[in-house]
Amino acid sequence: MSAPERSSSKFPLREFLVPALMLFAVAAYWWDAAGLSKEALAFPAVLTGVLLFCLAGVAVSRIWAGNSAVRPTASDDAADTAPDKWTWAKRLAVVALPFAMVLFIDVLGGLALLFIYVAALLWLLGERRWALLVALPIGLSFSGIALFKFILYARIPDGLVPLGSLF
């Protein structure tokens, strides 16, 4: 993938996002795990030390490089179309939509959830052909549920559509 363009400021916030998330996760980990035995905490302690050392190294090298850092150039197989201002929102929708919907899987059921998700995602990604907007969600949700229900015996909730009567 093409590397994202970096901001020209010395301390672009974006570069601290991943370290910040990692540090947040580490803090949460230790908040819950503190108080366990020495044996249980030895390995996590070593790993935390290594992680902090590496993140410090990343921060130091970034500050050292400063504005003289070579900007990574986009690779030849970068986006075939220039990303529009809503690309970030579409990316977020790919994960945020199912994250919100899966909380209601018992109510919606697997078939309805997948149908709504696929239709919404197709629309968000720019599909406007009505035939495809109807056929693909139906085809995908039915084939996916059938495959996982019959081959993997996954217990997928019926919800709004009783799967037992359909398969």
Place this chain on the structure above:
Amino acid sequence: MEILSHLQTGLLAIASWQTVALMLAGTVLGMIVGATPGLSSGMAVAVLLPLTFTMSPLDGLVFLTTVYVSVTYGGSITAILLNTPGAPENTVTAFDGYPLTQQGRSDLALGTAISSSVIGGTASYIVMLVGINAVAAVALKFGPPELFLIAISGVAIVGAVGSGNPMKTLASGAFGLLIGTIGVVPTGEQRATFGEPYLAEGIQVVPVLIGMFVVSELMVLVGRDYVVDSAVSARRNLGGIFRAFVTPFKHPMVLLRSSIMGCGIGLIPAAGATLAAFASYTMTRRLAKDRDSFGQGNVKGIVAAESANNACSGGALMTTLAIGVPGSVATAVLLGALTMHGLQAGPQLVQGQIGIVYGLIMAAIVSQVLMVLIAVGVGYGFSGALSVPTRILIPVLMVFSFLGAYALRNAPFDVEIMLVAGAFGYLLKANGYSPAAVVMGLILSPIADNELIRTFQMYGNDWYMSFFTRPLALGIVMLFVAAAVYSAYSRRRTKSAQTAAILDLADE
């Protein structure tokens, strides 16, 4: 004689229509995925892993292994025809493959690639057939300190040999190892489970695999209208592809050297086929008399790259099965599959589950034959149908990812883990960190954790001395240090060479 007996056991284990059908399906799927840029071997195995939940361990592993083996060849098709490698390990194939296409000789390139892949792959699996018992015998001598070090090496080497920032890669690996410690400890305590019952078993590998390798990649593809936007105008002749099969035999030293290098590099945990392909190509070019012709359509370049990257799979699989440390990202997924089927990789597996291990090796060898038959068809019939709109591809793969993660424990929690891993994986990639290192860490963490606790129990307060007083452990530590020093030295050398080249250009 023992090898012949194992060979027979392996052949009998796969002698069923169901297993053969799975090999065929795996080969076709792997080749299609491999030929689709943006879909890597790790991704292919990860998204298909849930389909093996209800298969027998052998059938599931056979299916995934044939996918893994054929993805690498599939990626060479687009590398040759479109100058767009289907997977990172096919990057080098494009150096000489695409110029041949431009010269109207894509038949030669495709036939050479097929033949080199099959020969390199078959040779490595024969080595695996003969050598896996010996590797397992050595692994049996490993105690908890050695196993701990080997597990850590799987993550450390990703940082040393990868092309990214080593600090960021090591941070990713350490993070993966840390989140892999979540769950019930061997001492019986619950570590960082936050009272969530689904976390008592730890963070499940399958949802994280799918999230990091599939979902994150799909988020990248959102920025494109098509996966690849190029059309293929080259015409191919079936007879030309077949005639090119003998090309590798015209360069026997290149073929032999590259296959050996590929197999050897595959044995190194986490090294991977990309390193094998680059190393083999670089060495072949360095030793060639006609080195200026490399990059202009020299078939030796294709022979070197394709035989090495396929030979790597045998070595990687041997390390994964015999020692329990993945030789590559895709074999890390296979390790996850083994765990999912209740099998523990290591010398006990090699010596106790002969049907599974040798069945797998025989399936990999047989799949090389299937690959020839299918690859010729795919290579000839390929018509640039890579103009797959991403708005279609993304929902299709997201549905399978969603269901695959859910089906593991019928738990919405696993779907949430997959989506969080996907979003995090995207951020990691966008900022130069390594999702592969995180996944490696997650898979290897339980091994490292358990072996470290056993080391404490064996050695008490002097546990750290065990890494220096045990000869095998000391040898592994020294290899670590040597690899780290060599990596730092070669990065510095590369940087100096680049700086010198820039200065030369400026002087001109």
